[in-house]
Amino acid sequence: MGRVIPALIPAPRVLAVHDGVFELTADTALSGPECHATRFLAALLRRAAGHAPPSAREGALALTLDGPADLGEEGYRLDVTAEAVRLRARTEEGLFRGVQTLRQLLPAEIESPAPLPGPWRVPCVSITDTPRFRWRGVMLDVARHFFDVAAVKRFIDRAVPYKFNILHLHLTDDQGWRLEIPSHPRLTEHGATSQVGEGDGGHFTRADFTEIVAYAAAHHMTVVPEIDLPGHTQAAMASYPHLAPEGVTPELYRGIDVGFSQLAIHNPATYDFLDAVFTELAALTPGPYLHVGGDEALQTTAEDYAAFMTRTLPLAVRHDRTVVAWQEAAAAPDLPEGTHLQYWRPTHEPVPEPLAAAASRGLPLIMSPANRAYLDMKYDDDTALGLRWAGTVGVRQSYEWDPESLVPGARVVGVEAPLWTETLTTPDDLDHMLYPRLPGLAEVAWSPAPKDWPSYVTRLRAHTARWDAAGITSYHRSPELED
Numbered sequence: 001m002g003r004v005i006p007a008l009i010p011a012p013r014v015l016a017v018h019d020g021v022f023e024l025t026a027d028t029a030l031s032g033p034e035c036h037a038t039r040f041l042a043a044l045l046r047r048a049a050g051h052a053p054p055s056a057r058e059g060a061l062a063l064t065l066d067g068p069a070d071l072g073e074e075g076y077r078l079d080v081t082a083e084a085v086r087l088r089a090r091t092e093e094g095l096f097r098g099v100q101t102l103r104q105l106l107p108a109e110i111e112s113p114a115p116l117p118g119p120w121r122v123p124c125v126s127i128t129d130t131p132r133f134r135w136r137g138v139m140l141d142v143a144r145h146f147f148d149v150a151a152v153k154r155f156i157d158r159a160v161p162y163k164f165n166i167l168h169l170h171l172t173d174d175q176g177w178r179l180e181i182p183s184h185p186r187l188t189e190h191g192a193t194s195q196v197g198e199g200d201g202g203h204f205t206r207a208d209f210t211e212i213v214a215y216a217a218a219h220h221m222t223v224v225p226e227i228d229l230p231g232h233t234q235a236a237m238a239s240y241p242h243l244a245p246e247g248v249t250p251e252l253y254r255g256i257d258v259g260f261s262q263l264a265i266h267n268p269a270t271y272d273f274l275d276a277v278f279t280e281l282a283a284l285t286p287g288p289y290l291h292v293g294g295d296e297a298l299q300t301t302a303e304d305y306a307a308f309m310t311r312t313l314p315l316a317v318r319h320d321r322t323v324v325a326w327q328e329a330a331a332a333p334d335l336p337e338g339t340h341l342q343y344w345r346p347t348h349e350p351v352p353e354p355l356a357a358a359a360s361r362g363l364p365l366i367m368s369p370a371n372r373a374y375l376d377m378k379y380d381d382d383t384a385l386g387l388r389w390a391g392t393v394g395v396r397q398s399y400e401w402d403p404e405s406l407v408p409g410a411r412v413v414g415v416e417a418p419l420w421t422e423t424l425t426t427p428d429d430l431d432h433m434l435y436p437r438l439p440g441l442a443e444v445a446w447s448p449a450p451k452d453w454p455s456y457v458t459r460l461r462a463h464t465a466r467w468d469a470a471g472i473t474s475y476h477r478s479p480e481l482e483d
């Protein structure tokens, strides 16, 4: 058998392929620390191969926490010989990322939700892998259309094989408030009953949200909850009209315009409200980040925007959290140390001066340029779903870019792929926009630059068999993947 280069996405830092294969049988024992990575691998094999691997003190499949220091937090080393599969890391997180690589070395049928006969062969390889960026995010907008716990778990499942580690949830917008806040029950009793177009909306109870956080954590993903402020707040104000500027009585909103709403900036009650919201949100969120939005506050004067942020950001920071905000927040004075700014404007626009200044002060940037990373943009003119304000975004275009070349001198900590849901109503709609673009964004976030499209598209083509095996039916059949 000739050596086939395995179709790994994201590409590992160092990969050597050797002759031979390891064959996994019902007798292949698994050893590893009691952790998510070991459990995930056992569950994967049980599901697709039909038998849980027997455990042993030292299995032929061996996961150990004795990786060399240069692997860092998320790195791993994977050595497959005809006799054994050895996965080593420094951390449980590193083992988990390595398990995703082993998963991709197994045949596509390993993705099957029901048992298949195999054979389960893994090519002999030596891999040493570490991520390029520490922030590798996906975002789901549950405000424009509500997606329930099951749909969010499925969204997490889609991101896991590609080594994403951040789940940003856009929890509030004009069209709905999606998280129960016990001190302000009308936010969900009223403010969650709408969404874009038809439908009753919906929301997460605190137990729902906790279930999502736990599911994400079991897959080594950190939840970053966003409360979008001071614009995108119609649902909050429709629930509590005293939060609206004087003389305005907001109604629930089912359209898709942006930039028309803003909280009352000079009313102290606004900050009592936000204090209560952040206190509840921080209590539910074990991760270190709170996202405060800050985008498209088009009704808010520059002066008011600054005043608002100056009062609001300390309310998040006092829970010992790092603030994340969309790029517009660069214009706010006194941004707390370590504030992460999320770049979202298209790459062909000039970098706004306040953002360039914040970047030169060393504030960390997360790159989500809309004409590359926005998963809600149409692929091409024939795509039925999605928007096109940033142009169409094909598979190659979303892959072939360098996050570090957009803002000269910036400290780029990662990449995030947002999925806005103005036009998306079902989990299959989400899959259609995710695949086949999501793997490429994962590679931008994880693998060393530069990018080589011909090599990438060959690997990507092989992944369609995995989606087929997993029963993902609605992925976009892109002509860009044809031979």
Ligand code: TNX
Binding pocket: 258, 295, 296, 326, 344, 374, 376, 387, 420, 421, 422
């Ligand atoms: C811009 S990106 C928005 C969202 C929309 C999205 C649609 C950003 C920070 N704001 O409110 O949903 O475009 O593509």
